[in-house]
Amino acid sequence: MSPASSISRLRHYHRKNGTHATLWRIATAFQRAYSAGRMELYSCDLPVADAPVPLGTLERKPNAAMMKIEEKNRICSHWNPDLTRRLMEERFAATAELWLLRWNGTIAAYGWTLRGKTIEPHYFPIEAHDTHLFDFFVFPQFRGRGINPSLIWQILVEIGDDGSRRAFIEAAAWNRAQLASLAKTPFKKLGAARKFRLGKRPLVLWSQVGLK
Numbered sequence: 001m002s003p004a005s006s007i008s009r010l011r012h013y014h015r016k017n018g019t020h021a022t023l024w025r026i027a028t029a030f031q032r033a034y035s036a037g038r039m040e041l042y043s044c045d046l047p048v049a050d051a052p053v054p055l056g057t058l059e060r061k062p063n064a065a066m067m068k069i070e071e072k073n074r075i076c077s078h079w080n081p082d083l084t085r086r087l088m089e090e091r092f093a094a095t096a097e098l099w100l101l102r103w104n105g106t107i108a109a110y111g112w113t114l115r116g117k118t119i120e121p122h123y124f125p126i127e128a129h130d131t132h133l134f135d136f137f138v139f140p141q142f143r144g145r146g147i148n149p150s151l152i153w154q155i156l157v158e159i160g161d162d163g164s165r166r167a168f169i170e171a172a173a174w175n176r177a178q179l180a181s182l183a184k185t186p187f188k189k190l191g192a193a194r195k196f197r198l199g200k201r202p203l204v205l206w207s208q209v210g211l212k
Contacts, residue, residue: 040191091114
C-alpha cells in the first residue's frame, strides 16, 4: 500500500472514529511492526470443566443459510464489507462455523472455528479431532466486559461436547487485549513463532517452545 493510500485511509478512519481511536490505531500499527509477525500459540485439552457462568447468548452458525441478513450486515459493518462477505463465503465453504455472542439481543462479538484443518497453512499439523479457533472480534461498544473470554469458554464447552479433543488458537504478540483474554480461559501457551512463505510452503521459526 502506498503512503498516499495509507494517509487517505487514516483520514477516513479519523473522520469516522475520532482522534482517540485514531491515535490508538497508530500506536497499534507501531506495535505490530515491532512484533514483526510474532504469534503466541495456545492449546487446550477438551472437554473443559468448571466453566464460568456464561455472558450473553451464544449462537452457532454452521453455514451461510443459517444466517439472517442483519447478522451478515453486522459482521461486515466494522471492516471492508465486500472483502468480509467474500471471506465469510470461503470459510463456510471450507466447513468453518461462525459463533455469535449476543448481548441484550445485539451481536456483541463473534469468532470462527474449523475442525480437523485450518483455513491457511498452520504452524503445525492439525488432526481430525482438533479444532482451530480464529478471527475473534468484539465490537467496540462491548469491550471491557469480559465478553471475549466468555465467548471462548462457551465455544470450548460446545466443541468438547461434540467430540473435539484439543483446541488451538493463536494471537499476535502485539495484541495485548487478546492475550489478556486468553489468560482468562483454559488455553495454555505452547510457544511463540513467526511464519513465512517459502514458495508454496510455510516456513515456521519458533522463538519459544514448550512453555507451561
